[in-house]
Amino acid sequence: MSTFGARLRAAMDDRGPLCPGIDPHAGLLRAWGLDDTPAGLERFALGAVEALGPVSSSLKPQSAFFERHGSRGIAVLERVLAEIRAAGALAILDVKRGDIGSTAEGYADAYLDPASPLAADAITVSPYLGSSSVQPFVEAAARHDRGLFVLALTSNPGAGQVQHARAGERTVAGTVLAELAALNAGAEPLGSYGAVVGATIGETAEDLAINGPLLAPGVGAQGGTPEAVGRIFGDQVRNAVPSSSREILSAGPDLGALRDAAARTNDAFRTLVG
């Protein structure tokens, strides 16, 4: 199997960069006429994958909205991951994991080992326990041709409190980005170790040239736009993976309308990349 970075590059070139997020909020289930139950969750999430999977390079289910339904919710997440793969899209599971090394190995086995029922093509990882806590994820990703998206400059308003703090010569975010650049050095056509850089952060002085994918959540409901993504990423925009959840999902329950909403956003980003 080719590396995650190579698979993502090929998929983005083929289908466009947009990564719709699958965030089955209780309010969205109700808006789709569904109950906030495991059965409602299943209808919602599998409907979203049916509409968006065949036309998207990647999809990003958010684990919290499945976990809140307990074991039946996790069973739905397993099916969602399998259906994303069957639709020819890459599954980026948003779990934002980070822990001491020995526990991180457990999380890496759960999400990156293809033998696991919850295996995804890539996961989101929090680096705020330090580089050694990310290392087990890096090793598992390399072993299994999977990818990571490590939180660098997140979209939430309070993110700067930690991420802009200075750590020696660099900011904390700058340190994360530099370590990712080192991991991706020489990888072609794209490294597998991505960063999360929110679509709402405004301009940044950080060096985003990490030779890896740059997941940009915050498009739509949080105010991020294609123009803003263009400004943030500059000459790295071709590696940006813009992501939007609530704005696209609220176009349902009609699956055609959902697909059209995603296509409009995807086209706007395709135009940006040129």
Ligand SMILES: O=C(O)c1cc(=O)[nH]c(=O)n1[C@@H]1O[C@H](COP(=O)(O)O)[C@@H](O)[C@H]1O
């Ligand atoms: O890692 C993420 O996906 C993420 C990072 C970040 O900086 N900001 C952010 O919003 N996210 C996730 O992206 C999704 C955004 O959802 P919407 O605001 O509905 O488009 C949510 O699942 C968030 O948890």
